[in-house]
Amino acid sequence: MNNMNKIMDMLISGVNNLYNNYPHIDKLNVFPVPDGDTGTNMNLTATNGYNDIKDLKFNSIGELMNSFARGLIMGARGNSGVIFSQIMKGFAQGLVESTALTVADWKKAFTLGTEIAYKAVMKPVEGTILTVIRETAEAVNLLDDTMDEKAFWNEAIQAANISLENTPNLLQALKDVGVVDSGGYGLVKFLEGMNSVVNHGEIIAHLEKLETNEGDNLEMEIEGEFGYCTEAIVMLNSEWIDKIQVSTIRDQLTVYGNSSIVIVIDEDILKVHTHALTPGQIITFLQQYGDFRSLKVENMNLQAERQVKDAKTPEWKESSTITNERNLKNDMATIAVVSSQELKEYFENELGVDLAINGGSKMNPSTNEFLKAIEDVDAKNVFIMPNNSNVLLTAKQAEKVEEKSKIYVIPTKTIQQGMVSALNFDPSASSFKNNAALTKAIKNVTSFSITKAAKDSLVDGIKIKKNQQMAIVDGKIVSTATSLKIIFEKTLTKYITNKTEIITVFVGQETDAKNISDLRKFLDENFDVEYEIVDGGQKIYSFLISIE
Structure with a gap:
């Protein structure tokens, strides 16, 4: 051989x-x-x-x-x-x-x-x-x-x-x-x-029948974040190509006191991600190396989130290249990732998102799927709402690869954040103002989710038994109970305050009518707040609740 x-x-x-x-x-x-x-x-x-x-x-x-x-x-x-x-x-x-x-x-x-x-x-x-x-x-x-x-x-x-x-x-x-x-x-x-x-001398065979896929490891972000998430892609001037070193950029950003530093140099492209207290300092420093292809400055506080999955995800058609002619006929467009057909229809028809990618419960579109979606919306400026922490890196990879449209990846990590962010999109505003508004909107929502424990576990000091109901707030398990009703009464109460203006409830695919009725009764009897109940069709989570 x-x-x-x-x-x-x-x-x-x-x-x-x-x-x-x-x-x-x-x-x-x-x-x-x-x-x-x-x-x-x-x-x-x-x-x-x-x-x-x-x-x-x-x-x-x-x-x-x-x-x-x-x-x-x-x-x-x-x-x-x-x-x-x-x-x-x-x-x-x-x-x-x-x-x-x-x-x-x-x-x-x-x-x-x-x-x-x-x-x-x-x-x-x-x-x-x-x-x-x-x-x-x-x-x-x-x-x-x-x-x-x-x-x-x-x-x-x-x-x-x-x-x-x-x-x-x-x-x-x-x-x-x-x-x-x-x-x-x-x-x-x-x-x-x-x-x-x-x-x-043997190629391991591709098995035809595999064991049942029932769950996995949460891909964690273990880090405290601060300041402004600053991202830039610089088209390097000829004198810097093959000469500039990652260590040069990293050392300077470290001197500035930045955190979360990611630097990639790929031929004539310099990609920088960092969290900074003074992003203008970073922009001025990077500009000496060439022209910006894209630039983002986001005021944010990233939190660990997770990605919804099950074993049945719609098949995605892969394509390694984009072949359609693109004229960038639209000035701005929005793309969101969702976990069901019902949520796709809600984001497109009710929220006005130009294209919602239905990733099924796994919500894991590839770089190619993002590039195809960017091609389909055909806009100069495209705002992507991943709505899942594990989709963020892939969206940013698409941002790096995309050559025609300017991409803004809004750091939405839940369906609830994506909904609020989409509501703040203003097609008459500039792309800079929309980027700031969509990112800022994330801070105005609490993502409250309820699901059933798949196994006995211990998380952050909370003992969890299989089949217990779990309340998850902004990516963190905060309580468990034997019934949804107890979750409503003992946990949800803590997050609805006199400052709450509206609550949106996305009902899961397998949630029964009694549980929905119990939630309605709980809200009606305890709070003077406007709420909307939407058929979300999502699996895994019985309720995804947005508290604004």
């Missing part, structure tokens, strides 16, 4: 093994809410990478790996998918000049995979997929370049599994419920698939 065929087989085997294991990855629950889908996201990301290489012929290993990595980035879904795509981008850079797939080549690939993945994350959290790739890279770099390739890969897999098993000792949320990090688990399975070709 020549090395070109070998690396292709390794990638196929890795993709297949990740697919075979993704339902189990989804079951590595950190929180007792059956939402989020690390395994699903990684599988869909990997599959998109494979689809971009399966029918093509390549002249070099570097060309093949670059195409695979590009496909991953374009199809990346959720935090786990984006991070995985960056690891593979590092592998591609490490193997760009490889012809023999030597141990030295692979050591370089693991090293660059670690470096690029860490650079892509606002604030790296240990005990995650990042730790697994870093500790694996550190272990293989201690090995001799002359060692046998099979022995090298066995050592790499052993190091990856040791790192994975240690993740609960680094992240308390994992330790509390006795599971390893789901993203790290997915990476290990991908590497084990690659190793099957190296050590056994």
Whole structure:
């Protein structure tokens, strides 16, 4: 087998093994809410990478790996998918000049995979997929370049599994419920698939029947945020292309006292994300390197949220390129991600959103789906409301890739935030004012959600029993009870105040009439407040309640 065929087989085997294991990855629950889908996201990301290489012929290993990595980035879904795509981008850079797939080549690939993945994350959290790739890279770099390739890969897999098993000792949320990090688990399975070709000459088969997918790890944002979320894409002047270093930008932003720094340099593009108290200082600094392609300054306080999922998501049609002619006939347009057909109709017909992407309960559209939606609205300025924390990274990836429209990603992390944000859109206002208004509106809503616990758990000191009703406020589980009525009386009461102006209730698909009646009675008897009850059609959550 020549090395070109070998690396292709390794990638196929890795993709297949990740697919075979993704339902189990989804079951590595950190929180007792059956939402989020690390395994699903990684599988869909990997599959998109494979689809971009399966029918093509390549002249070099570097060309093949670059195409695979590009496909991953374009199809990346959720935090786990984006991070995985960056690891593979590092592998591609490490193997760009490889012809023999030597141990030295692979050591370089693991090293660059670690470096690029860490650079892509606002604030790296240990005990995650990042730790697994870093500790694996550190272990293989201690090995001799002359060692046998099979022995090298066995050592790499052993190091990856040791790192994975240690993740609960680094992240308390994992330790509390006795599971390893789901993203790290997915990476290990991908590497084990690659190793099957190296050590056994066998591509792991793509299984036809998998175990039931019932839930996953919440992809957490563990960090305190402050100030202004400042994002810019700079088209580099020719004198800076291939010369400017990530460390140069990072060091200066650190001097300014910024947090959540993410810097990506890709050929002639400099992408910067940071949280700053004085965003004007950042803008002035970056302008020396070239012209802004896009610029966003948002006053925000990001909070951990989660992503709704189940095993039945509408099939999405993938496309790696946009072929329709675009005239940018509209000045401004809005795009929102929703979790049901009922919510799609509500956002488009009642809220006036130009295009609502029905992602089903998984709510995980890929970069390509966002690019297709941007193409369809055909506007100079496009405002995207992801309405889910795990969709934010993918939306921002679409922002980075999109070349014609100016994209504004509004940091909505719930359906409730997306609704309030959409209501504040004014087509007669400037894009700058709309960006500020839509972002500011998020602060004016409390996202109250109710769902049933999928398992026994302990979260933030709250003991949770399977099948209990849970109240979740702005991404945090705040209470549990044996019935919805108790949740209404003991918990919802705390969040409806004399300052509350309106309440919007999105009723879930499986919520019975009695529960709706109980909620109406509770609101009518206890509060003098206007409320609207909408058929949301969402799964997982019986009620999504917006309190403004």
